[in-house]
Amino acid sequence: MSVQKEITRENNERNILKAAEEIFAQYGFRGATTDLIAKQAGLPKANIHYYYKTKELLYRAVLERVLDEWSEAAKVFEQYEEPKVALTKYIESKMKFSRSRPYASKVWANEVLHGADAVSGFLKTSVKTWLNDRNQLLQKWIYDKKIKPVDPTAFFYMIWAATQHYADFDHQIVILNDGLPYSDEEYQQKIKQLTELILGSVGLD
Amino acid sequence: MSVQKEITRENNERNILKAAEEIFAQYGFRGATTDLIAKQAGLPKANIHYYYKTKELLYRAVLERVLDEWSEAAKVFEQYEEPKVALTKYIESKMKFSRSRPYASKVWANEVLHGADAVSGFLKTSVKTWLNDRNQLLQKWIYDKKIKPVDPTAFFYMIWAATQHYADFDHQIVILNDGLPYSDEEYQQKIKQLTELILGSVGLD
DNA sequence: GTCTATACGTTGATAGAC
């Protein structure tokens, strides 16, 4: 294959993945149609099937990309020693991801909601490993009396739920805010608020 | 219409609503088929359409029932004066609902995820009113120095997200727990843990 | 690699006998 064709393929795949993420997020797996994805990507329907043999394979590619980006965002955790700083950076990172990539979060949420079949492999391996490692770190913090003794898993679930809520439930949030989406400044305030709440929950004030 | 027929109708509607809630939760609006709902309810497909003219109307009936039950569960909030007790009871109530009615929570989550069109009416009225009232109550608690000064809305979103996570993300939770669903005792522990975290977040220890 | 036309399965909804 020529270099030019490689580039064409990569561009098209990225373009299709982006379009598919939006459509899957908005309509769910079954509600999304290849035609809608094609229109969103500005391509005829048949081209989608040329790059991704089936709708299912395209869907899995979208989910894998989401997990990759999440993993990347979660790395801030390792860059700071102090519990307060590490948690603050982690919450900020998750909140910013919810803000910049709501569709990514929603595709994942939708998949888990409906059985998690397409992501069970990722959950058993990468996610499970990450959670185990972080749990150990928290146990250490507890042992060192740096944070209150808490169930680390319950704590992380709370962080995941609370931060992803701003992406997954954004329509509800807008309606409850009288139809007004949060401005960047307001969203920064929400990050600050949530950070204080979560830090407070383990005694870090 | 005779009394007997009234009873038949009510029984069938309840039966169909229950089946529809499960199927919509598992497959989403578009993924759920009237045939699947019919099978789940033990009826031929045509009977579903006899009781609910369209799939859309059935869907809305399911969502309305979910909101009714949520409102009912939220009433514990008014029954206790002390912040610590009221919040503890509210969290417990929400967690028990997540445990006993995961499908109900999931249908709502799925609907909001995909645009909240079918529930925007409820959000603008009942939910908005409830949230406003509770926000005022929290402002009073803050003024009385009973809890730390926090953004009440951000606080409630955290509670909603954290408690509903146990229903909406139950598949993920099971996988991360090595494929083992929580026992009743384990779940009680999670309720206790989450309650402590949330109380801690507003300085109630 | 792109695109039009189409085959084939599925599904929401109804007609009409019981």
Place this chain on the structure above:
DNA sequence: GTCTATCAACGTATAGAC
């Protein structure tokens, strides 16, 4: 009120020209 048979619409996937 129940159920079987049926239809029209839609959606995935492919064939085949360019």
